[in-house]
Amino acid sequence: MSATYLMPTYNRQPISFTRGHGSWLYTKDDTPYLDALTGIAVCGLGHCHPQVTEAIQQQAATLVHTSNLFGIDWQERAGETLCKAAQMDSVFFANSGAEANEAALKLARLYAYQRGFKRPKVIVMEKSFHGRTLLSVSATANPKAREGFFTLDDDFIRVPFGDIAAVKQAAQDYDDICAILVEPIQGEGGLNTAANGFTYLEQLQAECDAHEWLFMLDEVQTGNGRTGKYFAYQHSKARPDVLTTAKGLGNGFPVGACMVRGRAKDLFSAGSHGSTYGGTPLASRVVHSVYEVLSTDDVMANAVTEGQFIRDSMTNELQSYEISSRGAGMMIGIALPEDMNCSQLVDRARDEQQLIINVTGGHVIRLLPPLNIKRDESEQLVERLIHLLKPLF
Ligand SMILES: Cc1ncc(COP(=O)(O)O)c(C=O)c1O
Numbered sequence: 001m002s003a004t005y006l007m008p009t010y011n012r013q014p015i016s017f018t019r020g021h022g023s024w025l026y027t028k029d030d031t032p033y034l035d036a037l038t039g040i041a042v043c044g045l046g047h048c049h050p051q052v053t054e055a056i057q058q059q060a061a062t063l064v065h066t067s068n069l070f071g072i073d074w075q076e077r078a079g080e081t082l083c084k085a086a087q088m089d090s091v092f093f094a095n096s097g098a099e100a101n102e103a104a105l106k107l108a109r110l111y112a113y114q115r116g117f118k119r120p121k122v123i124v125m126e127k128s129f130h131g132r133t134l135l136s137v138s139a140t141a142n143p144k145a146r147e148g149f150f151t152l153d154d155d156f157i158r159v160p161f162g163d164i165a166a167v168k169q170a171a172q173d174y175d176d177i178c179a180i181l182v183e184p185i186q187g188e189g190g191l192n193t194a195a196n197g198f199t200y201l202e203q204l205q206a207e208c209d210a211h212e213w214l215f216m217l218d219e220v221q222t223g224n225g226r227t228g229k230y231f232a233y234q235h236s237k238a239r240p241d242v243l244t245t246a247k248g249l250g251n252g253f254p255v256g257a258c259m260v261r262g263r264a265k266d267l268f269s270a271g272s273h274g275s276t277y278g279g280t281p282l283a284s285r286v287v288h289s290v291y292e293v294l295s296t297d298d299v300m301a302n303a304v305t306e307g308q309f310i311r312d313s314m315t316n317e318l319q320s321y322e323i324s325s326r327g328a329g330m331m332i333g334i335a336l337p338e339d340m341n342c343s344q345l346v347d348r349a350r351d352e353q354q355l356i357i358n359v360t361g362g363h364v365i366r367l368l369p370p371l372n373i374k375r376d377e378s379e380q381l382v383e384r385l386i387h388l389l390k391p392l393f
Helices: 050-060 071-086 097-114 134-139 164-173 197-213 281-296 299-317 345-355 375-392
Strands: 018-021 024-026 032-035 090-094 121-125 156-157 175-183 214-218 242-245 256-260 326-327 332-336 358-360 366-368
Touching: 032 375, 050 281, 071 090, 071 256, 071 281, 090 097, 090 281, 097 175, 097 214, 097 242, 097 256, 156 164, 164 175, 164 197, 175 197, 197 214, 197 242, 281 299, 299 326, 299 332, 299 375, 345 358, 345 375
Parallel strands: 121 156, 121 175, 175 214, 214 242
Antiparallel strands: 018 024, 024 032, 090 256, 242 256, 326 332, 332 366, 358 366
């Protein structure tokens, strides 16, 4: 087969997988590859988790779709478990992270509209990534994603990530700000954490409270146990008004969610937003089953222990070299020297070590292994990475 009939929106690697199990992907000839990317932070429970697979199979044979014109029992159940886990009041189910953020950004506009704003603005961060719909790509920093799309630049104010003084300055410079949208840890932009960690979120919330802005967290990547808490903001005392998630929410089944509380609670009403597919019986049952595994097995505790083990092992093994590690739980960044040529790393990891990784921000190895990775797999991951990296120093 070839990709002739596919739009060239991705630079695809010259490999495809036909089967997955736990932390492993397999090619047609059954060569195993250790997966430290999990479909870009999606399969947090590993590939084809038996409980999730069973939920998909049972629901696919029972009822797949009816539309939101009717009550959907599984959507109500999934909504309740998700909102309780996220400490939010209610949820709108979408089909992706970008759609969840689109809903959040529309909520911010509606909030501004109801307060009589003429030209509302949302504060977003440098190096942010929020998706590919027109509004979410306008909130995104990456120039390559934005180029040529007449992005809605007047609707956003961009400040450096982690810089609370810049937010305070924006509050003085503009009188039409209605919200802040931020990732607790920036995933696509280089696995960036704020210098003061999750305290930054508390500072942002304080600014939002002081100015009556919506505090909106994009937990599309950091949510669903990825950082060792159900949502990353739960490492802090902050409480968002709007919280979005996707990726790990369905462990590979496409689903997204935008949750609200407080100031954002009653903004949407019948007809103001919607989605034909959002929260189908099938998608909702998957969300529910993923939650059940996350909350009953020690998956998040494992993400913390193994994440720490991988970070510590990497820095110990390479302690005489200029590297540092960052992130939380199973969202791991290994920063290599900025002048190191990392262009071949992903290909070499795959071809020489049968290891699937990602490099972001030019020189940061991004590891997003399954949250339930086993210790011997973590050891293999470290060993394969060390083999890959040592010759470069
Ligand atoms: C933080 C964040 N927000 C939004 C998105 C967009 O999600 P999706 O690709 O499901 O639309 C991503 C995807 O990488 C993301 O990392």
